[in-house]
Amino acid sequence: MMPNLGEPSCFDAELTATEAVVLSQPDCHPDKPEEACGVFGVFAPGEDVAKLTYFGLYALQHRGQESAGIATFEGVDAVDPQKVKVHLYKEMGLVSQVFNEQILTELRGEIAVGHTRYSTTGSSRVVNAQPAVVETRLGSLALAHNGNLVNTSELREELLKANTQLITTTDSEMIAFAIAQEVNSGKDWLEGAISAFHRCQGAFSLAIGTPAGLMAARDPNGIRPLVIGTLTDPDSTSPTHYVIASETCGLDIIGAEYLRDVEPGELVWITQEGLASFHWAPQQERKLCIFEMIYFARPDSVMNEESLYTYRMRLGRQLAIESPADVDLVMGVPDSGIPAAIGFSQQSGIPFAEGLIKNRYVGRTFIQPTQSMRESGIRMKLNPLKDVLAGKRILIVDDSIVRGTTSRKIVRALRAAGATEVHMRISSPPVTHPCFYGIDTDSQDQLIAATKSVDEIAQQIEVDSLAYLTWEGMMLTTHQSSDSFCSACFTGNYPVPVPEMVKRSKLMLEKMVSTPTSV
Numbered sequence: 001m002m003p004n005l006g007e008p009s010c011f012d013a014e015l016t017a018t019e020a021v022v023l024s025q026p027d028c029h030p031d032k033p034e035e036a037c038g039v040f041g042v043f044a045p046g047e048d049v050a051k052l053t054y055f056g057l058y059a060l061q062h063r064g065q066e067s068a069g070i071a072t073f074e075g076v077d078a079v080d081p082q083k084v085k086v087h088l089y090k091e092m093g094l095v096s097q098v099f100n101e102q103i104l105t106e107l108r109g110e111i112a113v114g115h116t117r118y119s120t121t122g123s124s125r126v127v128n129a130q131p132a133v134v135e136t137r138l139g140s141l142a143l144a145h146n147g148n149l150v151n152t153s154e155l156r157e158e159l160l161k162a163n164t165q166l167i168t169t170t171d172s173e174m175i176a177f178a179i180a181q182e183v184n185s186g187k188d189w190l191e192g193a194i195s196a197f198h199r200c201q202g203a204f205s206l207a208i209g210t211p212a213g214l215m216a217a218r219d220p221n222g223i224r225p226l227v228i229g230t231l232t233d234p235d236s237t238s239p240t241h242y243v244i245a246s247e248t249c250g251l252d253i254i255g256a257e258y259l260r261d262v263e264p265g266e267l268v269w270i271t272q273e274g275l276a277s278f279h280w281a282p283q284q285e286r287k288l289c290i291f292e293m294i295y296f297a298r299p300d301s302v303m304n305e306e307s308l309y310t311y312r313m314r315l316g317r318q319l320a321i322e323s324p325a326d327v328d329l330v331m332g333v334p335d336s337g338i339p340a341a342i343g344f345s346q347q348s349g350i351p352f353a354e355g356l357i358k359n360r361y362v363g364r365t366f367i368q369p370t371q372s373m374r375e376s377g378i379r380m381k382l383n384p385l386k387d388v389l390a391g392k393r394i395l396i397v398d399d400s401i402v403r404g405t406t407s408r409k410i411v412r413a414l415r416a417a418g419a420t421e422v423h424m425r426i427s428s429p430p431v432t433h434p435c436f437y438g439i440d441t442d443s444q445d446q447l448i449a450a451t452k453s454v455d456e457i458a459q460q461i462e463v464d465s466l467a468y469l470t471w472e473g474m475m476l477t478t479h480q481s482s483d484s485f486c487s488a489c490f491t492g493n494y495p496v497p498v499p500e501m502v503k504r505s506k507l508m509l510e511k512m513v514s515t516p517t518s519v
Contacts, residue, residue, distance in 0.1 A: 222264030316343025390418030
């Protein structure tokens with residue numbers, strides 16, 4: 001089954017317009033860094049791998065809401081790959097919108113690779129949806145990618161010189177074709193993949209299906225997360241079924257047990273014989289994106305042997321130590337600001353309350369609000385509780401401020417609901433630099449903290465006081481070495497060198513921003 005390559009007119013320029021509606025009119029640029037992608041893979045002969053992947057992607061939906069896809073391999077046979085059938089379906093929309101029972105039934109096989117996408121490179125069109133499927137002399141491969149390469153121009157040029165017929169505008173397809181190119185030169189799957197990885201610079205966490213087995217791989221810095229889980233085979237006493245997911249919440253939903261992380265610079269090869277590990281990068285230096293822990297990953301996912309909910313509460317406690325406030329209530333911006341708000345409340349002794357209620361059933365809509373609705377301030381996602389807020393001094397906790405537009409709308413809504421004072425605390429440092437590794441942030445001149453002081457930001461978003469968590473405080477709460485994380489969005493210290501041409505596309509104010517001397 002191949003995907004419909006038509007381009008529905010409702011998915012392009014308006015894709016994120018109404019999704020961005022928080023308290024007022026639609027905004028084409030949501031006031032948060034947009035999520036990375038979610039990848040999922042299953043090796044489970046005898047199981048309904050498509051349905052397992054569907055639910056895995058459902059749990060990873062927060063990582064990308066533009067498109068979703070699943071590829072399956074039926075008749076897996078390492079000896080005769082030509083007998084293996086590859087089924088593929090991908091479309092624009094949420095996971096629940098893209099798939100139904102009939103489609104999943106037709107996605108038969110023993111191996112599955114799934115992807116839910118937010119476009120950090122390549123436009124929002126179905127042709128750019130993943131998995132990317134390409135042909136090789138050893139049969140088809142299906143690749144799902146989370147991250148961004150920084151050397152796409154060079155890699156694209158290499159592929160075009162070799163007469164590769166690129167179909168999409170994504171770096172993910174380039175990785176797939178690079179593997180195919182190496183395999184077609186005479187290498188086997190492992191050798192071909194490792195050779196291709198050496199040609200890629202940047203962030204990549206990959207799930208790759210082949211007729212011979214399932215691969216999982218991370219770049220040498222492990223910037224984006226990737227975990228391995230096991231499913232108990234009912235016909236065996238040993239767990240011979242394996243699952244790959246961007247986060248542990250993707251394992252939990254299907255009852256898989258967390259085994260371990262895929263390590264930076266590691267390739268995991270899963271076949272009928274079991275799981276084999278290859279460290280393909282000679283120099284591995286862990287640099288997990290700190291924003292995965294602060295905001296992107298789900299709070300019930302586990303990193304560094306604890307839930308991110310626990311970590312985010314600890315951020316709030318540290319924030320209360322660093323920046324106390326004399327207020328009546330502490331509240332969080334739903335949903336991502338709530339754990340830190342609870343931690344702030346616990347540390348300060350100030351009561352926690354829900355002052356904003358989130359409509360969790362809005363989903364995506366492409367119906368534009370009327371002008372009168374815009375003028376009256378439609379509240380599609382967040383609605384303040386007047387009886388909780390009236391006459392109170394409020395401290396609201398959020399995980400980040402990117403441009404400040406949404407923060408200002410929230411503050412105005414809280415005041416309109418009767419709050420006498422509104423103070424804001426942010427459980428991360430100021431975002432001053434764009435990301436080049438798989439998170440879609442604005443160019444630097446659009447990042448409010450890159451051009452304004454904290455006092456100026458407070459004035460713009462109309463709060464009585466504003467404070468951010470310090471970089472040192474953020475790192476202290478990780479209980480890990482600061483060298484283990486990428487925090488370039490706060491410091492400008494990029495762990496993987498970014499080509500000057502790529503830098504210039506987003507770093508428009510580099511000379512205006514000074515990085516903390518303690519970093």
